[in-house]
């Protein structure tokens with residue numbers, strides 16, 4: 001498995017991956033715009049056998065890094081790719097001077113909450129009815145946890 005800094009030319013790859021992971025896909029154009037924006041870093045995980053398998057997209061503003069999204073293809077989940085992506089994204093943000101990382105995650109997304117908790121994120125708040133999710137074929141508004149973690153002491157050299 002290796003990680004690539006995904007520049008805007010990777011927009012079609014990230015859009016295809018995103019569509020395989022989420023109910024509401026982001027378009028190639030949205031990815032191109034995001035990947036061209038200041039402070040945005042995307043890491044793409046690629047394996048020799050399977051090709052592109054997952055990515056993480058982050059944005060640094062002032063001294064805060066936000067995880068905009070992270071995902072792994074369903075076929076490759078549970079193999080440590082999420083861990084790898086998150087670890088390197090956090091280290092890159094710390095190297096770039098971010099002091100804190102935060103994100104929002106659905107309270108129903110147990111795999112993602114467990115991943116963030118394993119990386120020492122803590123729940124710091126709630127955004128009520130933040131996501132629209134399909135539950136029993138019905139769209140429902142679902143709360144999001146706000147999770148945060150200090151980055152002091154993290155870095156590629158650690």
Ligand SMILES: CC(C)(COP(=O)(O)OP(=O)(O)OC[C@H]1O[C@@H](n2cnc3c(N)ncnc32)[C@H](O)[C@@H]1OP(=O)(O)O)[C@@H](O)C(=O)NCCC(=O)NCCS
Nearest residue numbers: 070071072077078079080081082083105111112114115118
């Ligand atoms: C969340 C996600 C990125 C995890 O990726 P992954 O490659 O499967 O994760 P890993 O194999 O590296 O596992 C990392 C940790 O996540 C947690 N985890 C992963 N899958 C889990 C599951 N099905 N149930 C509970 N915890 C799980 C565990 O803590 C695991 O650590 P451990 O194996 O040391 O116990 C993946 O499930 C995914 O793409 N989900 C859909 C997209 C999504 O919801 N993204 C988050 C948006 S906020």
